[in-house]
Amino acid sequence: MFENLSQLLTRLNNYSKLEVAIELAIIWLVVYIVVRFLRDTGGAGIIKGLALLLIVGTVFVRVLGQNGESFQRLNFLYDKALGFAAIGMLVIFQPELRRALIRLGEATFFRASRSELAPMIESLVQACEFNSKNRIGLLVAIVRRVGLSGIVESGTQLNAEVSAPLLQTIFWPNSALHDLGVVIQGKRVIAASVQFPLTKRSDVDPRLGSRHRAALGITEESDCLAVVVSEETGGISVAERGQLNRMESIDHLRTYLAERLLAEATQNGPVMEETGFSDESSAKDSNKEPEKPASDEKGDG
Numbered sequence: 001m002f003e004n005l006s007q008l009l010t011r012l013n014n015y016s017k018l019e020v021a022i023e024l025a026i027i028w029l030v031v032y033i034v035v036r037f038l039r040d041t042g043g044a045g046i047i048k049g050l051a052l053l054l055i056v057g058t059v060f061v062r063v064l065g066q067n068g069e070s071f072q073r074l075n076f077l078y079d080k081a082l083g084f085a086a087i088g089m090l091v092i093f094q095p096e097l098r099r100a101l102i103r104l105g106e107a108t109f110f111r112a113s114r115s116e117l118a119p120m121i122e123s124l125v126q127a128c129e130f131n132s133k134n135r136i137g138l139l140v141a142i143v144r145r146v147g148l149s150g151i152v153e154s155g156t157q158l159n160a161e162v163s164a165p166l167l168q169t170i171f172w173p174n175s176a177l178h179d180l181g182v183v184i185q186g187k188r189v190i191a192a193s194v195q196f197p198l199t200k201r202s203d204v205d206p207r208l209g210s211r212h213r214a215a216l217g218i219t220e221e222s223d224c225l226a227v228v229v230s231e232e233t234g235g236i237s238v239a240e241r242g243q244l245n246r247m248e249s250i251d252h253l254r255t256y257l258a259e260r261l262l263a264e265a266t267q268n269g270p271v272m273e274e275t276g277f278s279d280e281s282s283a284k285d286s287n288k289e290p291e292k293p294a295s296d297e298k299g300d301g
Contacts, residue, residue, distance in 0.1 A: 116187040117261050120162045125254045127167035128229055128236050137231035138171045139181040139211045141196065142261065146222040152183050155194030162189055181214060197221060215239035225260060
């Protein structure tokens, strides 16, 4: 056993330090991307468990048992187990792999300008304020880098300029398009009455209704922002990367959207210049922890 460890250390000393550094950097980058993608999903716990088993198995079978007579059968079984494990991972991580391929296939260089986003944000905020006061449900997804063409096809194509009256009309009870969600890209409403995928996570608060679950689901499959107004409480929330953030006020919503969207549309200068928000308030809101929604939002569907 000690002879095997000595041989391993000798081989490591013979490697080029620059080559080892580059390889470690690439491995670290790949692991970081995978962990970041699986963060806050059911796959995060699974990947940690598999990584632990893989490390322990490799050290025990490959390193300690290398060229050892008593470990030949374990080496054989370990090789076969790795093949089955690879197939099993494809099955276990099918939702995550599908989500990754969707993001890769729909990635776009679309970047709305600040001149387009600022009026859109204000129109959406006004619509949310109206719907919140009148207890009218609302669900809007804002496209960022990853397109939503796959789900937009299920809705009614509009391609209309965003305005508060338009959004209020769409979500007015018993209107033809009030069910399901709206997709906004840039300054235009691309489609309405769009079926968003519901989150399949088991750790979601069971008190959440269908609108909030749809907001979580769409943000798990893309990098969009999803704005929700509960028709039960009038509470406003914004979902991002599978996390639901409760807005404390209309000003909080306005600042939150401006911080998330305008920061991506500009490279220089303060991101709040066109909306009149202070950088101090933006930094304060951006550091807030995601909050759980109120307990009485179950019937928001």
